[in-house]
Amino acid sequence: MRVTVIGFWGAYPAAEGATSCYLFEQDDFRLLVDCGSGGMSRLQKYIDPFQLDAVLISHYHQDHIADVGVLQYAWLVQNTLQDTNKKLSIYGHPFDTAKFNSLSHQYTEGKAYDPSETLSIGPFTVKFQETNHPVPCYGMAVSNGKHQVVYTADTSFSEAWIPFAEGADLLITDTNFYKGMDGTGPGHMTSEEAGALANKARVRELLLSHLPHFGEHDQLIKEAKERYEGLVSLAEEGWTWESQ
Template identity: 30%
Template sequence: MKLTILGSHGPYPGKDGACSGYLLENNRMNILIDCGNGVLSRYQRYYDLRDLKYIILTHFHSDHVSDMMVLRYAVDIRMRKGDIKEPINIYCPNEPLKVLDDLNFNGVFKLNIVDEKTKLKIDNLLISFEKMEHPVLTYAVKFNDGKKTFAFSGDTMENDRIIPFIKSCDVFLCDGNLLGDEKGPHLTARRAAEISKAADCKKLIITHLWPQHTTDEYFNEASKVIQDVIIAKDFEVYDI
């Protein structure tokens, strides 16, 4: 598996940035995880939209799904032209209903509702989900190819489900939006590092970065817990 950071900011993009979007490649198949502001353009640096078969949406906040509203028009037009033959498979929560309704557009997406009991197999990837804590229904997602495991927290606050879910994973991509004593519906960089360490994860990548904080600030806080922590950087590629 190979992970490319398409967008790492939240809840809005900084200058030249993009919101949450991650490209997971496995053999000749790719999965887009979240599709926030700016992600659709960046995806097309790597693949044509005809190659976009699977999208996982961890939750329906706009910094994770806003480009889906543009993608629906692109797919609709290209399906009418015969350029795209089949709808894109979307795996997502079932609420808020208004966003789900917005995604139900001219048959361009095949909507598949997930919950913590969902087990998927796409190609040789086994994919599972766990409910997190956030103002809207949100899921962490985990991928296993039979050899390695990659997990993404989605957006989350503190909860007792995350450590068992990510236990011993090879790469853990984690929401660490906050610093110090900042409050909000996210983890701090330090807490993300503590969770990764408690779960015996081999590599931690902190993402969902507040644009007005520097990567050095995130690194300095998290590295007090894990020395080799990685702060997500757009277009960086990580082997899993």
């Protein structure tokens, strides 16, 4: 399994960047997890978006879905140019009817997942964890049967994440605030909380993502390492993790 960071900013993309967007690959199957603002532009540096096999959405805030519409147009154009009739499955939760319905377009099909059940997408199985966020949002554990990557999506800290992330090979955390700040209102974690979660869940590696637009990002690593002794990385476009 290979995971590539396409977008990692919180709220809005910095120049030449993108918000939440991650590419999961296994056995030539390509799953895009979230499709935030700028994601389509940056994704094309790594793969042809028309070669995606599925998309999985954590929730319907714009920094996670803004480029879904752009992706839909791309599939419309390429199906027309190539005289094909391919349809892309976009998985989302059904708890916002209008937003879920928007996942369906001429060449995309919205498919509702039940967060209480395990979802199979190609070679991956996905389990869900409800997050602490102002709208319904689901983090996920993506497994290829041997290795597991946990993505918190947007959430403030909760003890429930510890058993959910237990032993993960890679933990990708929402790290939108620095040590000593309070992210409970907007529903985001601090660097210190990300490190504490990684430590308590005994994960093998920690990636700090959904990064803030203020402060020095290197400080996030230092603060996370105060609570976690394993490998800590800062998300950047093109950052890649691959199971061994």
